[in-house]
Structures are given as C-alpha cells and as structure tokens.
Amino acid sequence: MKDGHAVRGPVQINQGAPGENTPTGTFDVQWKDLHHRSKEFNNAPMKYSVFFAPGGIAVHQGNVHKKSAGCVHMSAANAAAWYSYLHVGDQVQVR
Structure with missing residues (x-):
C-alpha cells in the first residue's frame, strides 16, 4: 500500500x-x-527473500503450486518486485 492504494x-x-x-x-x-x-x-x-516473522518466515520466489514450510511463495517476477519495493522496517500484513 502507498497512500492508501495497492501498488501491486x-x-x-x-x-x-x-x-x-x-x-x-x-x-x-x-x-x-x-x-x-x-x-x-x-x-x-x-x-x-524478505523476512518478516520469527522463525525465518519470508516472502520469496518459490513454487506457487506447492505449499511451503511457512513462507509465502511467489513467482520470480512478483518476488523481485516485492523485494525491490519493501525495505527493512516496512509493514507487512498477512491475511
């Protein structure tokens, strides 16, 4: 979110x-x-990898058709975009 709007x-x-x-x-x-x-x-x-929760939980490139051990898998293009956009200290919401 930026200024109340989803950026991706x-x-x-x-x-x-x-x-x-x-x-x-x-x-x-x-x-x-x-x-x-x-x-x-x-x-x-x-x-x-963008780490956001205890235990090494991250958003990262991974198979979007396979469950993970707790992380959030995204395609390479989406993971790269999120990696570029997010910075240490930014807020992440998982729903």
Whole structure:
C-alpha cells in the first residue's frame, strides 16, 4: 500500500502447509537477502527473500503450486518486485 492504494496485486501465492501455517497479522520487515539459501532445507534457494516473522518466515520466489514450510511463495517476477519495493522496517500484513 502507498497512500492508501495497492501498488501491486493481487498476486498468486502459496503459503504454509497444514501444521506449518504461515503466521497471520501485521509484521515489520526484519531483513532481506537477494540470494538466500535455507539452512533448514538442504540449502534450498529462496531468491528475493524478505523476512518478516520469527522463525525465518519470508516472502520469496518459490513454487506457487506447492505449499511451503511457512513462507509465502511467489513467482520470480512478483518476488523481485516485492523485494525491490519493501525495505527493512516496512509493514507487512498477512491475511
């Protein structure tokens, strides 16, 4: 949102699988990593990661047809756009 208007979206996403739910609520962007790799999941790529919730939960490039371990998966184009737009300290809402 910027000045009360959506700047991008809606976009296709996928989120956490049952038992690994993506947390909902209002969060602040904690940190970003363009070429992040998961230490928990065999060095899996998480390009355009924008971390916003405890436990390493992020918005990042991922398969939008597959549930995650809690993160929000987006297409490469959408993840890149969100990565460019969001800055540390910006507010993120997950509903």
